[in-house]
Amino acid sequence: MDGVLFHGMNPIDGAIDFMQSIEHIPHVFVTNNPIRLPESMADKMAEIGFKRPDEKLIITAGEATASWLAQQKTGFTFFAIGASGLHDSLRKYGTEDKDNADYVVIGEGEGLDYSSLTTGINLILKQGAQLICTNPDTSVDAFYRGKRAILPGAGALVAPFITATGKQPVTIGKPKPLLYEIAMQELRVQAEECLMIGDRPDTDILGAQQLGIQTALVRTGRFAPGEVLPENVSKPDWDVDTLIRLQKQLGL
Numbered sequence: 109m110d111g112v113l114f115h116g117m118n119p120i121d122g123a124i125d126f127m128q129s130i131e132h133i134p135h136v137f138v139t140n141n142p143i144r145l146p147e148s149m150a151d152k153m154a155e156i157g158f159k160r161p162d163e164k165l166i167i168t169a170g171e172a173t174a175s176w177l178a179q180q181k182t183g184f185t186f187f188a189i190g191a192s193g194l195h196d197s198l199r200k201y202g203t204e205d206k207d208n209a210d211y212v213v214i215g216e217g218e219g220l221d222y223s224s225l226t227t228g229i230n231l232i233l234k235q236g237a238q239l240i241c242t243n244p245d246t247s248v249d250a251f252y253r254g255k256r257a258i259l260p261g262a263g264a265l266v267a268p269f270i271t272a273t274g275k276q277p278v279t280i281g282k283p284k285p286l287l288y289e290i291a292m293q294e295l296r297v298q299a300e301e302c303l304m305i306g307d308r309p310d311t312d313i314l315g316a317q318q319l320g321i322q323t324a325l326v327r328t329g330r331f332a333p334g335e336v337l338p339e340n341v342s343k344p345d346w347d348v349d350t351l352i353r354l355q356k357q358l359g360l
């Protein structure tokens with residue numbers, strides 16, 4: 109969503125048009141951002157000029173994490189560190205309990221400090237809680253105190269827990285398969301029928317390729333037009349500067 113459809117509160121050129129052009133094609137929004145709830149993300153899109161999407165079509169890493177944990181253990185308890193949206197998602201399926209948590213869940217946003225790190229590592233080492241990370245992004249392009257900034261992603265925030273406990277987390281978001289799998293279930297389609305459009309080769313594109321989903325990279329987010337892509341990610345099926353170009357190339 110960010111870097112493809114909008115930057116913060118600004119829609120990207122051509123994105124509103126593009127969404128209109130695929131209105132007749134089944135689609136879902138898949139985001140590693142666990143900070144906002146789907147309903148708040150839908151409201152934001154409406155506020156900046158998009159047709160408000162059905163919130164069921166917005167699959168966030170926070171929601172996917174919460175529903176996956178509920179599949180592992182009905183009525184789970186958790187200790188979470190991250191933005192309020194993550195806590196809200198987890199509370200839909202589980203109960204916050206920092207003395208007796210089944211899962212220590214790390215997501216993007218504020219909340220990591222000496223005290224929360226201490227609580228988390230004690231739950232893991234003394235009580236056998238499992239370490240969970242909403243998404244593997246090491247950094248995210250976002251806004252902080254009114255300015256564009258690079259912020260630590262969940263992949264960075266989980267690192268001190270890994271170091272202190274020696275345990276590896278279960279990670280939910282892109283490029284891991286779970287978000288895509290939930291998306292395909294929602295759409296009732298197979299991987300080969302899908303096209304993933306994203307701005308990050310290391311998450312959006314790589315994760316889709318691993319499942320056999322076709323991919324389109326737009327250079328309106330992480331990578332600018334003409335910039336060389338990292339070598340460890342295969343070429344996307346479409347590599348376009350903007351959604352406007354993609355719309356033309358797909359004949360929409």
Ligand SMILES: [Mg+2]
Nearest residue numbers: 109110111307
């Ligand atoms: Mg993005």
